[in-house]
Amino acid sequence: MKQVIIKVITAVVVFSLIFAALQRLLVPKYASFALEGNLIREYYNSTRDHDVIILGDCEVYANISPIAMWENFGISSHIRGSPQQLVWHSYYLLEDTLRHAREMPSLVIFNVMTMQYAEPQYEPFNRLALDGMRLTPTKIRAVQSSMMEDEDLLSYIFPFFRFKDNWRYLSAEDFRYFFRNPQVSINGFMVRSDVMPVTFIPDPIRRATYQFGEKPLYYLQRMVYLTREHNIELMLIKAPVLFPHWADGWDEQIVRFAEENGLLYVNFLNYIDEIGLDFSLHTFNAGLHLNVFGAELLAKHLGQIITDNFGELVPDRRSNPAVAAHWNELTEIYHRQIAIQQQEIAETGRIITFLIED
Secondary structure: OHHHHHHHHHHHHHHHHHHHHHHHHHOOOOOOOOHHHHHHHHHHHOOOOOOEEEEEOHHHHOOOOHHHHHHHHOOOEEEEEOOOOOHHHHHHHHHHHHHOOOOOOOEEEEEOHHHHOOOOOOHHHHHHHHOOOOOOHHHHHHHHHHOOOOOOOHHHHOOHHHHHHHHHHOOHHHHHOOOOOOOOOEOOEOOOOOOOOOOOOOOOOOOOOOOOOHHHHHHHHHHHHHHHHOOOEEEEEEOOOOOOOOOHHHHHHHHHHHHHHOOEEEEHHHHHHHHOOOOOOOEOOOOOOEOHHHHHHHHHHHHHHHHHHHOOOOOOOOOOHHHHHHHHHHHHHHHHHHHHHHHHHHHHOOOOOOOOOO
16 A cells, blocks of 8 residues: 555656646747736845835836836845736736745835726736636736736646647757746846837827726725835836827826825826937837836936935945945846947847847
8 A cells, every 4th residue: 555655656656746737848938029027926036125116017117127217326225027017917026026035025016007997908917917827816806906817827827738739840049948947137127228219199089987996096096005014115217208198097097096095196207308218219120119228217207206215114235235335236137238239239220139138
């Protein structure tokens, strides 16, 4: 009987190892496409407490440089952004952050652009926001709140079932990054130093109503309650990008929500000139996102607002040797990445190096 039990246990262990290895091989590594698929996962590799956590969609991970906030104000921050990060994604990522043993920020910043979406939009964006989360009850609740009608919970717990057919498309990068995904960001910020100026701004899409849905309002309110439960300040922002359009009706609702909940809300679209943004120089895709030089300008403006309004909670940590050593290392990597990209643009007219480690 004992030998039978040993054989069963051995078989289960071997099967589990093979299953885990196949899953790891088949799940996309996001090294040559959709690099943003690594952003959520990269957070767990960070090694220092952050006084500021920034949540939201591409309007945060492409538009705010944590290094610029460090260099100018000594602010320690991390961006937990992902493409089209819906409000419930952001809420559960915040919950996940606060479950993380070493992390208790003093300030959480949420970019409000995706308040316009009342329901899940697109399965691949769910994947980019959720697959990188560690498996906890928080992730399960996040998946249950986010799934499209044709999705199932099991495929998020075991991504093998979603990507099992990827064996047809295996490439060298699947083996190169088998043990560790590539690094694509510096504290959640993706460096782009190329320039594509604004030539025209599309007309805004007309909508039957500009009233936010119940679901995004519910999760935004939960974000308020969760931060207050942990004595964390919550700040709302709207990034200063020209497209997609941010409607006045949406802005009025956020202003009202902020007033009712005692929150600071800053719509940076109202401060483009004060920030110093020039959309012939400071965007890499015609006004949809800022490039690194625009992101630095926005970060300086945001850093000043944080210092003026939350200075006691978010101190200048440049005088702390251990924290400064870590951030100085990040700063060196950041400026090296910009220099590499600028040289590539000068020599070839385009960026070749997007991965940080390359």
